Amino acid sequence: MKWKGGPQNYGKKVINPQAAKVAQSIETHIDVYAPGGYGQKHGHMNSAVFFVLKGKGHDVHDRRRIDWEAGDALIVENGCVHQHFNDDPDDESIVLIMKAKPLFLFMHMIFQKMVDYPPKTPVPGHEDYVPPTAI
Numbered sequence: 229m230k231w232k233g234g235p236q237n238y239g240k241k242v243i244n245p246q247a248a249k250v251a252q253s254i255e256t257h258i259d260v261y262a263p264g265g266y267g268q269k270h271g272h273m274n275s276a277v278f279f280v281l282k283g284k285g286h287d288v289h290d291r292r293r294i295d296w297e298a299g300d301a302l303i304v305e306n307g308c309v310h311q312h313f314n315d316d317p318d319d320e321s322i323v324l325i326m327k328a329k330p331l332f333l334f335m336h337m338i339f340q341k342m343v344d345y346p347p348k349t350p351v352p353g354h355e356d357y358v359p360p361t362a363i
Contacts, residue, residue: 229241229242231260231359233346235347235348235349235350235351235355235357236261236262236265236266236267236346236347236351237259237260237261237262237265237266237268237312237346237347238259238260239257239259239260240257240258240363241255241256242256242257242258242324243255243256244256244257253328254326254327254328255327255328255329256324256325256326256327257324257325258281258322258323258324258325258363259312259322259323259325260320260321260322260323260359260360260363261283261285261312261313261314261320261321261322261323262314262350262351262354262357263314263316263317263318263319263320263351263353263354263357264314264315264316264317264351264353264354265313265314265320265347265351265354265357266311266312266313266314266347267311267312267313267346268311268342268343268345268346269288269309269310269342269343269344270309270310270340270341270342270343270344271307271308271309271310271340271341271343272307272329272340272341273306273307273340274306274327274328274329275303275306275308275327275328276303276304276325276326276327276329277301277302277303277304277325277326277327278301278302278303278304278312278323278324278325279300279301279323279324279325279326280296280297280298280299280300280301280302280321280322280323281298281322281323281324282298282319282320282321282322283297283314283316283319283321283322284296284297284298284314284315284316284321285297285312285313285315285316285321286313287302287304287311287312287313288310288311288313289304289308289309289310290309290310295315309343311344317353320357320359320360322360322363
């Protein structure tokens, strides 16, 4: 599977009902944040579990900061507006995200809102960043 996105945040779907018939109600994807990078500020109806595989950073959930590091798990509550940040200026952060989004979409609970789109410019000093190929 190829990485999508960039230049600060890349993603790869692992389990998705359209791509893998393993599960019709669960979606799982891996996100990578470039050193010092961050993703979009957004919200959705479905909750999510955010498991940190590598790195350190913080989230902002409904204007509340939550620090995290490798081995931590965070819950993004239903309807929460949130954003993920990699606080390490020298190394990437890798997270596994698991959610029942397909089930929510099936029930027509389709609220998804992008508050701030992901950055279109690389983090200064990391213009050549590419996500790991071994994942």
